[in-house]
Amino acid sequence: MERVASIVEGLTAVRKAIEASKSFVEGLPLFARGFAEQDFASGTGMSYGRWFELLDSVVERLNRLGSLPASELGGLAADCRKLAAHLERYAQYLETVPGKLRMAASFIQLDEQVLKSAEEAPRFAESVRELKRALEALAGELEKSAKP
Secondary structure, three states: OHHHHHHHHHHHHHHHHHHHHHHHHHOOOHHHHHHHHHHHHHHHOOOHHHHHHHHHHHHHHHHOHHHOOHHHHHHHHHHHHHHHHHHHHHHHHHHHHHHHHHHHHOOOOOOHHHHHHHOOHHHHHHHHHHHHHHHHHHHHHHHHHHOO
């Protein structure tokens, strides 16, 4: 269960990072906002809203894993695998963030702190990949438990 707590903690950190991204995008000028939202969705495979739905659903079920009916383990495992696949896409997206923001800075005024924090995104990508691997391992265990 300690590993599950670590996964929940990691997923919570990813949610906070995506919330920060969404908040930043919402503060962009209208012409840039739509582009940034589309770039995030196409780069990560899901819109901000869909990310929040999937993360919240998986975290909620992981938090009550001990009392989750066996009939729900297969669905949770499938969602963990889906989330793991999207976490890889998110990690790849994070690696592109500094370059994208440097390019955007030539068109719109960006705060220096935003540019500095963007440089951290590729480092966060490795944490996201570690989380992906842990989630895949957990999905495998859940699949075994779900089989009669």
